[in-house]
Amino acid sequence: MNEVISETELPTIKAYLRWQLVSSLAGTILPKALDDERFDFGGRKLVGIPEQEPRWKRCVESTDGALPEALGKVYVEQQFPVASKEKALQMIHDVEAAMDRDIDSLDWMSATTKTRAKEKLHLIANKVGYPDKWRDYSKLEIVRGDAFGNNLRAAEFESRRQLAKIGKPVDREEWTTSAPTVNAFYRVSMNDINFPAGVLQPPFFDATQPDAVNYGHIGLFMGHEITHGFDDQGRQFDGHGNLEDWWTKEDEHRFTQKAECIVDEYAQFSVGDTKLNGKLTLGENTADNGGLRLVYMAFLARAVQEGIDLKKRSVDGYTPVQQMFLGFAQNWCSQWRPELERLVATTDPHSPSRFRANGVLVNTPEFGEAFGCKVGQPMSPAKACRVW
Numbered sequence: 001m002n003e004v005i006s007e008t009e010l011p012t013i014k015a016y017l018r019w020q021l022v023s024s025l026a027g028t029i030l031p032k033a034l035d036d037e038r039f040d041f042g043g044r045k046l047v048g049i050p051e052q053e054p055r056w057k058r059c060v061e062s063t064d065g066a067l068p069e070a071l072g073k074v075y076v077e078q079q080f081p082v083a084s085k086e087k088a089l090q091m092i093h094d095v096e097a098a099m100d101r102d103i104d105s106l107d108w109m110s111a112t113t114k115t116r117a118k119e120k121l122h123l124i125a126n127k128v129g130y131p132d133k134w135r136d137y138s139k140l141e142i143v144r145g146d147a148f149g150n151n152l153r154a155a156e157f158e159s160r161r162q163l164a165k166i167g168k169p170v171d172r173e174e175w176t177t178s179a180p181t182v183n184a185f186y187r188v189s190m191n192d193i194n195f196p197a198g199v200l201q202p203p204f205f206d207a208t209q210p211d212a213v214n215y216g217h218i219g220l221f222m223g224h225e226i227t228h229g230f231d232d233q234g235r236q237f238d239g240h241g242n243l244e245d246w247w248t249k250e251d252e253h254r255f256t257q258k259a260e261c262i263v264d265e266y267a268q269f270s271v272g273d274t275k276l277n278g279k280l281t282l283g284e285n286t287a288d289n290g291g292l293r294l295v296y297m298a299f300l301a302r303a304v305q306e307g308i309d310l311k312k313r314s315v316d317g318y319t320p321v322q323q324m325f326l327g328f329a330q331n332w333c334s335q336w337r338p339e340l341e342r343l344v345a346t347t348d349p350h351s352p353s354r355f356r357a358n359g360v361l362v363n364t365p366e367f368g369e370a371f372g373c374k375v376g377q378p379m380s381p382a383k384a385c386r387v388w
């Protein structure tokens with residue numbers, strides 16, 4: 001950043017900042033001509049979207065950005081019953097218990113590093129649904145009919161809130177995402193996993209559907225986020241979120257070798273003539289692969305506990321384990337425009353969806369077994385990668 005600033009002429013920096021300001025306010029707040037211009041570049045040219053989303057959707061998003069916890073409170077009251085929170089927490093505990101057993105079973109990790117890994121695992125904070133305490137917006141003035149002013153005041157409120165944190169202890173209870181957000185994530189510096197109420201909804205999660213489907217769907221992400229604490233980046237931090245090397249030299253070496261296998265595997269995948277970047281996507285791919293293994297273990301343990309008959313087929317003819325794998329694959333059902341797939345392949349640490357399904361399943365012999373594939377068939381290769 002400092003380099004760019006010192007090498008760039010002042011008028012260019014001014015133009016850039018002016019453009020940032022206009023561009024950030026253009027969606028739904030500034031007149032249509034500016035909004036159209038912003039969409040033409042950021043939507044149409046860059047990712048190939050033919051038309052803007054309806055205005056009401058963009059307005060809801062804008063409110064979610066400006067008043068995340070005011071909107072979130074109403075959303076949770078209407079869309080997230082207590083039963084959902086309880087079920088999601090039970091699943092997370094199942095996946096954490098699976099990780100504990102997984103660490104025990106590793107033949108490449110020393111007892112010393114295993115102890116430290118478990119320490120970190122047990123310190124993960126599980127944030128599910130919504131914050132325990134809602135943010136107070138009483139100091140923020142909202143004026144009906146003044147979208148522009150409301151937007152600026154909300155931005156000012158937020159930056160004051162951020163600045164007020166300086167010099168104070170870290171608030172581990174704070175949520176950085178709104179409850180309706182359809183996303184899940186892990187934060188290295190907090191060592192927490194976050195599952196807002198928005199992602200704990202069908203089709204990812206439904207407290208009334210069979211365990212097999214829930215574990216394959218949202219359970220995968222529970223395993224994925226927990227594994228992030230132990231991927232190539234996460235493993236460099238301790239259970240309190242501090243950058244600290246807790247690995248023995250030998251274990252670190254063996255980890256890196258295992259990770260190399262994943263780097264090479266994904267570097268073989270391509271979209272059009274663009275190859276995936278195996279190093280850029282390593283953390284996410286490690287989390288995808290570890291996530292499926294953990295949730296598979298968690299589901300089998302849950303099945304024993306609930307007395308689920310693993311031989312009994314569903315009405316449409318699938319065993320519970322097959323249903324779990326189908327649920328996993330359905331997470332990645334999507335349609336991509338070539339422009340977006342190319343952009344993701346070159347810049348996103350996540351692999352494009354189809355590789356998040358097949359790239360993981362070829363490393364999971366249990367998938368081949370469940371569907372009767374013979375070793376050596378395309379989805380059941382003899383050589384598989386495994387880190388966790």
Ligand SMILES: [Zn+2]
Nearest residue numbers: 224228284287
């Ligand atoms: Zn991830």
